[in-house]
Amino acid sequence: MNMIEALNSAHDVMLGRDEAVVAFGEDAGYFGGVFRVTAGLQKKYGKTRVFDAPIAEGGIVGTAIGMALYGLKPVAEIQFADYIFPGFDQIFSEAGRIRYRTAGEWSVPMVIRSPYGGGIFGGQTHSQSPEAFFAHMPGIKTVIPSNPYDAKGLLIAAIEDPDPVLFFEPKRIYNGPFDGYYDRPVTPWARDPRAEVPEGHYTVPIGKAAVVREGEAVTVLAYGTMVHVALATAAVEGIDAEVIDLRTIVPLDIGTIEQSVKKTGRCVVLHEATRTAGFGAELSALVQERCFYHLEAPVVRVTGYDTPYPHSMEWDYFPGPARLGPALKAVLKD
Template sequence: MNMIQALNSAHDVMMERDQGMVVLGEDVGFFGGVFRVTEGLQKKYGKQRVFDTPIAENGIIATAIGMATYGLRPVAEIQFADYIYPAYDQIVSEAARIRYRTAGEWTVPMVIRSPYGGGIFGGQTHSQSTEALFAHVAGVKTVIPSNPYDAKGLLISAIEDNDPVLFFEPKRIYNGPFDGFFDRPLTPWAKTDAADVPEGYYTVPLGKAAVVREGEEVTVLSYGTMVHVALATVRELGIDAEVIDLRSIVPLDIETIEDSVKKTGRCVVVHEATRTNGFGAELAALVQERCFYHLEAPVQRATGFDTPYPHSLEWAYFPGPVRIGTAIKKALEV
């Protein structure tokens, strides 16, 4: 399965198991979603459980919050992460706070799925990486898978979670982790068959990172698409780097990060979003606080630029092997 198929399978498995799960959003029903993640679900489960909504993101999320507090488990799709801003107040002022405001009497077991990041020449309003905005908000979890197996297991865990979860799906690797800087797949995930993603139920826990490459010289922290670019970079450079896929940034597996950096003594953070106030800044601060006496060099970052998202220069905007390699070399020079 590719990531789209794995996410579709997660929906199917959970709708079969839980009659209270519903799916809503723009074009998620008959059309099956703009990227076909929900394809076939309305036909199988009916229009009462998989239904289209008006083009009104604040209404989609407000409806899902009401459903969740009532006892259902809604999965709401925001067609592109860039469209989520009209619903921001609903998410941070309502969904994130209801458990706290009611002293745990009410919960909001909802998932907000959204295609995220660049890679399809979608321009400024279809390509943004918005994760840092939500990582700042107490009460909301933020998940970003990097491969089909994790995508399915993490989505099932998110659906079963009793708190609201932002589930960002890197559309650049929806159909396989290929990258424009290389003429071959970046990882074996590009050639998976159905056996690599189980058909039935399984979970990947939220808040548990994966060490996708072990190494001794430097720790590289990343998530989503950038995991593949980081892996390709260290392979091309021949560096003995340990690459960690965070999987979720809230909750964050700080223990795995700390153990790795204390072992290698060096750390590089890679993400697609803009540099200033990106989640990499938080990671750098946490590593400095917890690993200061083990660090042999300053924490380095390879990120997107502090500019509006450029349509025609999309591939120049992404952190690629040159910028990631430069950051790694700086960490190793000291």
């Protein structure tokens, strides 16, 4: 399966397994979503289980919260992460606080999933990476898969989780990596867009990172599309980098990060979101706090720029090997 097919399979498994699960969003019912993640599910499960919502993100999120409090397990789609902000107050002030404000009497077992990041020349309103906002919200878990197997297992785990989960899907790798990622052809090391994904039920634990490439010289922390950029850069530059796919940024698997950085003594953080106050700043601080006496060089961030997301200059904005390669080499010189 590619990532779209894997996410569709996760919905299918959970809709069939648990009658409390419902899926909805703008165009998510009859049409099956802009990216076809929910394609065919309304026909299979009916209009009361998979249905369309108005173009009102605050209403979508608020409705999902009410459903979850009532006993359902809603999976709400925000068509693009850029449009999640009308529902921001509902997520921050309601979904993330209900378990705490009721002393654990009530929980909100809901998932808000949304395509995020660049890769389709969507410009400023279809390409943003807002994960740092939600990482700052107490009570919200934030998941970002990098491959089809993890995408399905993490989405099932998110649906089964008793608390609210933000599930960001990197649209640039919905159908798999392609040559446009990089500043030179990548066919020799690009991953196959399809992966072995079981048909049935399985989970990938929320809060557990994966070491996707072992190395001794430097640790690269990444998630989503940037995992592929890190792997490609290490391969083409011949750098003995250990690449860690965070999978989830909240909760964060700091133990795996700490173990790797103490081994390599160097760390580069990679994400496509803007630099200032991005999640990379939190990662840098944590690494410095926990691994200071093992570091052989300062922690370095390679990120998007502090500008609105460009349209025509998307490849220049997006961190790729042309920027990550020199950063890795500079860290290794220190």
